[in-house]
Structure formats: C-alpha cells, structure tokens
Amino acid sequence: MNTDARQRLETLLDREIQLAEELAATLVGERAALTGSEASEVAVQAEKKVRLLADFASLENERLRLWEPPVGEFAQSVAARWRSLMQIMARCRTANDINGYMINVRRHQVGQLINILRGGSAVTYGPEGKTFVKALRALARA
Secondary structure (H helix, E strand, O other): OOHHHHHHHHHHHHHHHHHHHHHHHHHHHHHHHHHOOOHHHHHHHHHHHHHHHHHHHHHHHHHHHHOOOOOHHHHHHHHHHHHHHHHHHHHHHHHHHHHHHHHHHHHHHHHHHHHHHOOOEEEEEOOOOOEEEEEOOOOOOO
16 A cells, blocks of 8 residues: 555544444434434534535545555554544444434324324333223313
C-alpha cells in the first residue's frame, strides 16, 4: 500500500471514529428526549441519527475500497484505530438497543391507554402481583 493510500485510510478511520462519537452523543440525546415530554425533540434526534448513519455508511464504503492488509508499524496504527472504532460502535449499539426498548415500552403503554379509553379491558395486578384482565367501562362515552 502506498503512502498516500495509507494516509487516506488513517484519515478515513479517524473520521469514522469522530462520526461514531457523534452518534454516541446523539443516542444519549435521543434517550434524554425519550424520557422527556417533547415529542419533537425525539424526531430531531432521530433525524440526526439517520444523517450520521448515512455519513458513516459512505465512509465505510470508501474505506472498503481503499482496504489492503497493512504491514509493519502501519498495521499497528490501523489496528489501534480499528479497536477504538469498534469500542465506540459497541457503545452505540447498546445505547440504541436501550432506546429501542424504551420506545417499545412507550408504544405499549399508549396502546393500553387507548384501549382503556375505548372501553376495552385493562391488564392489572392483583395483591399477589399476578396479572389479570379487568373489564372497564368506556371512558370516552358522553
């Protein structure tokens, strides 16, 4: 691999690391928005996340075009950057999984509330902590 290609690969990996850090920060912002009361902020964070992932995919494609197995000192430099990138992306994956779980819990809660308002049954807990279905009157009737 020539010196120019090596420098471009190192620069690309550095840029991917920077984008991964931005993604990690965005996922933290998304989690804060999910626990807040501003639905519009969730949308803002989701848009940022999608944009960052698109940029990341573009850099990844370019990196794959440049890739040749590095040798010597350069191999150590690339390996260190790669490990750093993989550690950040693992944090991003965990944060994204948590945020997805929070979204699913909220969606389930909203579904239950809508069901109650329509007069459907609600799942409640008894004294022993077991769940059971309890029929409710329609709250939406005038």
